[in-house]
Amino acid sequence: MNIKAWSLGAVLAMTPLAAAVAQAAEVKAVATFTVLADVVKEVGGERVEVTSLVGPNGDPHVFEPTPQDVQALRSADIVFMSGLGLEGWMDRMIAASGYDGEPVVVSEGIEPREMAGGHDHDHGSEAQGHDHGDEGQAHEGHDHGGEGHDHGHGDEGHAHEGHDHGGDEGHHHHDGADPHVWNDPVNVEVWVDNIVAALSQVDPAGADTYRANGEAYREELEQADQWARGQVDSVPADQRKVLTSHDAFGYLGARYGIEFLAPQGITTASEASAQDVARIIEQIRTDNVHSYFFENATSPRLVEQIASATGVRPGGTLYAGALSEPDGPAPTYLQMFHYNIEQLVSGMKGDD
Template sequence: MSLRSLLLAAAAGPALLALSAPVSAAELKAVASFTVLADVVHQVGGDKVHVASLVGPDGDPHEFEPSPSDAKKLKEADVVFVSGEGLEGWMDRLITASGFKGKPVTASEGVNTRTMEEDGKTVTDPHVWNSPVNVKVWVANIEKALSAADPADAATFKANAEAYAKKLDAMDAYARDKIGKVPEDRRKVLTSHDAFGYFGREYKVTFLAPLGISTESEAAATDVAKLIDQIKAEHVKTYFFENSNDPRLVKQVAKATGAEPGGELYVESLSKAKGPAPTYEKMFRYNVDQLAAAMTKGS
């Protein structure tokens, strides 16, 4: 069903809508585009903000297709957060069609972004959250937006933001310690798509992938062949698949190169509540542990 059809259905048939959990009158209603961002908004907002995520746990923010209930969430939101940098290609259309009157807050504004070549074009890598250094920028932008929407609770948001920034510093230090113990020439990993660029830049890890920054792209046979040759030449020992993506292509490349499975990484989505990555902090530390263990084994 098209986005237009879904939104018409939302307007015509309220009975079809899935209602979000009830919130008290004192709570600010916030909507975030995907689970990682929603969790960080929750960390800053605390019990003063009710946060709904459009893309659910284990969901892919690149290929997300909004539903009528998403349109309703947006229309009722006091503030909407997106990561930006081209991640949510579907969001502008949804906001326009839903009737949301505000302007979404771009959490990644001010991040020191990286660019890469893809299909002959220079594009910005949107996966900024895979470095907690970048997420500190998110936190500052979220605090500012929540305080503007709810000035009475600004002091609470400021205190929460400062406390969470310290956690992010601790996460960064944890990664530097764990990854730093792996020889640099062994810090090479095969993943499903190119989503770990900021992690790689921060901790000097090389990530190879058959797909570019978006899972919507398709890998050309010639590019896959070149990647296989590169993996063999650089002696990449381990591959990982991602919780929100189809693992078949990376498994195909791994089979051709002899790379061994390292497990699952949480790249663009948190796990469900009982999984290993239900919050951003747990997701990041889990990924660090998985990567460090695999690279150490490979050395």
């Protein structure tokens, strides 16, 4: 009898339903786009089920939510967004969904690049001198890794008095702040610390797991950063100039000493002017830029126009703000970062 009971229990334990129940995640999380969703998955592990609102190869600047997206947001235990004006549609979506929480803004604590008059202004680091411990990575008194990190409505980084994320129909630039912080892996370390703190708050029983996962992933990010510097350093400094679709790689350029030219600014929601295009064509001719790159989530039209006028050669596709499909070259953040660096180095060197 005991043998039969054990056998029945063993059979039930192997059924898909039993396996699903045993592996059910403790937390339902929603992230605004694939790059962020992947980092949340790395920290959350099996305790967190992560849904990305913007899908693979999708442009987070001009996202249009579906009813399914609204439902996912409504049922979420926690919501993550990058911030700095990237998700101009987020406030409207929260209002439509009835989600009553406050999104975790993972870029809180990162000193943004400021865009003014088509030119970027770095705060906190020179192109080659961005250090893991510099002031540009944290505000005074802000602890990225502590359990006491408050993501509530009263937190200065989350309270937006009089500030509408969804204003101007997606053209919100947040005073010219560049939102593409993830293209510097050191900034993603700040994301990780904020995600660890937020998940630990909503799921205290998993705090040790989140902390351990975060520490392991931070080590991988540090290794990726060191590898990237070695790769880019193999390119002569005067050849580190490339043309891309829009200004999404400023943080990467500042970190590794690469100059990026782009007809569009920090958002793809607005078109480049004829004057912008003419200026870039002149700069390419003057600075002897060797190669151009398309981006997976944006139109290649302007880049093709400029390339045709200047004779620069194609360097391939970069993943700026969206991961690839799982069978593509950039299905995770770290794979995306490695792929982009390899493509850039090859293009700057003029490899065939």
